[in-house]
Amino acid sequence: MDLFINILLLFSACVGGFLLPLTVVNRLFSWLSDSKFKAFLEVLLYLLSFIIPVWLCWAAYSQDRTILSSLSATPVLFLGIAPLWMTFAAYTCSDIFTHLKGKPVIPEASISQSTCPYQMRPEDPGIFMPAMNRIYQLDRTLLRIEIDGLNPDLRGLRFGHLTDFHLGKHCHRSFLKHAVDLIMAEKPDLIGITGDFVNFRKYMDDCFDDLAELAAPLGIYAVRGNHDYWVGADLIEQRIEALGFVLLDDKTLELHKDSHPFILSGTEQRWKKDPPDVDHFCSDSSLLKIVLAHTPDDFPLLVGHNPHLVICGHTHGGQVCFPFFGPVVVPSVYGRRYASGLFKEKESLLYVSRGIGCYPPFRMLCNPEITIVEFV
Ligand SMILES: [Fe+2]
Numbered sequence: 001m002d003l004f005i006n007i008l009l010l011f012s013a014c015v016g017g018f019l020l021p022l023t024v025v026n027r028l029f030s031w032l033s034d035s036k037f038k039a040f041l042e043v044l045l046y047l048l049s050f051i052i053p054v055w056l057c058w059a060a061y062s063q064d065r066t067i068l069s070s071l072s073a074t075p076v077l078f079l080g081i082a083p084l085w086m087t088f089a090a091y092t093c094s095d096i097f098t099h100l101k102g103k104p105v106i107p108e109a110s111i112s113q114s115t116c117p118y119q120m121r122p123e124d125p126g127i128f129m130p131a132m133n134r135i136y137q138l139d140r141t142l143l144r145i146e147i148d149g150l151n152p153d154l155r156g157l158r159f160g161h162l163t164d165f166h167l168g169k170h171c172h173r174s175f176l177k178h179a180v181d182l183i184m185a186e187k188p189d190l191i192g193i194t195g196d197f198v199n200f201r202k203y204m205d206d207c208f209d210d211l212a213e214l215a216a217p218l219g220i221y222a223v224r225g226n227h228d229y230w231v232g233a234d235l236i237e238q239r240i241e242a243l244g245f246v247l248l249d250d251k252t253l254e255l256h257k258d259s260h261p262f263i264l265s266g267t268e269q270r271w272k273k274d275p276p277d278v279d280h281f282c283s284d285s286s287l288l289k290i291v292l293a294h295t296p297d298d299f300p301l302l303v304g305h306n307p308h309l310v311i312c313g314h315t316h317g318g319q320v321c322f323p324f325f326g327p328v329v330v331p332s333v334y335g336r337r338y339a340s341g342l343f344k345e346k347e348s349l350l351y352v353s354r355g356i357g358c359y360p361p362f363r364m365l366c367n368p369e370i371t372i373v374e375f376v
């Protein structure tokens with residue numbers, strides 16, 4: 001019995017020690033702007049998430065092979081480990097509660113998914129753990145949203161969504177072209193891109209050469225993400241406009257399909273120093289309203305303006321998901337709440353895409369995706 005309790009205590013402390021630094025990464029880093037200090041802290045916290053469990057196992061093994069005897073000998077150690085157990089307990093309770101509650105039913109929306117894998121070429125760089133790494137298993141998500149009172153001429157409006165290319169060595173232009181080809185095959189009326197175009201400036205040509213193949217009768221619209229502000233917001237803006245795309249840098253437009261109007265807005269306030277200014281979101285209008293944002297953290301702010309749909313990326317779905325536990329690292333002030341998928345607050349829907357690229361190049365049980373939204 002003692003052995004079982006000791007193993008349980010050690011296991012829960014190790015998992016808590018893994019999760020606690022990652023929780024700090026999730027919450028704190030979605031507020032801090034990018035800097036060398038932030039990058040240093042981030043690496044330190046990721047390292048701690050591995051060092052703490054390894055150190056605990058070593059400490060337990062070297063002191064009579066029991067963590068209980070270690071604790072009784074050193075109360076300071078107990079105080080150090082208690083937060084790890086609390087973290088483990090908080091995550092476990094939250095997961096059990098989420099599973100018991102089940103997925104909320106959103107009757108006006110339905111989702112169907114199919115996978116369109118990218119076929120690797122001999123010249124592509126190898127990937128880490130190819131048997132379980134899903135970075136090239138691109139999902140096509142079809143989200144159908146029924147809107148009460150939608151103008152009959154807008155029924156069937158198709159909106160293509162691409163996000164988080166993170167173009168680099170592994171998420172290279174050949175893979176992006178695969179995603180571009182898939183979205184073009186859907187013949188969307190308009191296309192929205194919600195940021196994080198490249199990981200480094202040197203991939204800018206590759207990225208925008210591929211994006212030049214996008215076309216849609218009602219236009220292509222974009223907002224920039226945190227990586228774009230880090231790489232160079234002005235440079236990204238120039239590239240977007242050079243292709244004839246429209247940068248929705250805190251703008252609202254009235255678009256028309258067969259002369260019937262609807263509203264498309266974009267927000268980038270999260271990455272700026274200015275206080276949020278969302279007055280342009282036309283909360284009084286009864287027209288169909290779609291908002292592009294990079295991060296789901298903007299959703300609670302936008303709900304007050306009654307958009308029908310807010311669509312974004314940023315979280316990459318957590319990239320690494322575990323059976324039962326789901327994702328662990330989600331860069332959001334709301335933790336794992338908006339990691340990916342469809343959500344509803346008041347009368348507004350939020351769709352969080354898992355994105356096309358990733359950073360670093362590893363995904364487990366979390367495929368990349370392109371999304372087609374059909375309004376009916
Ligand atoms: Fe991203």
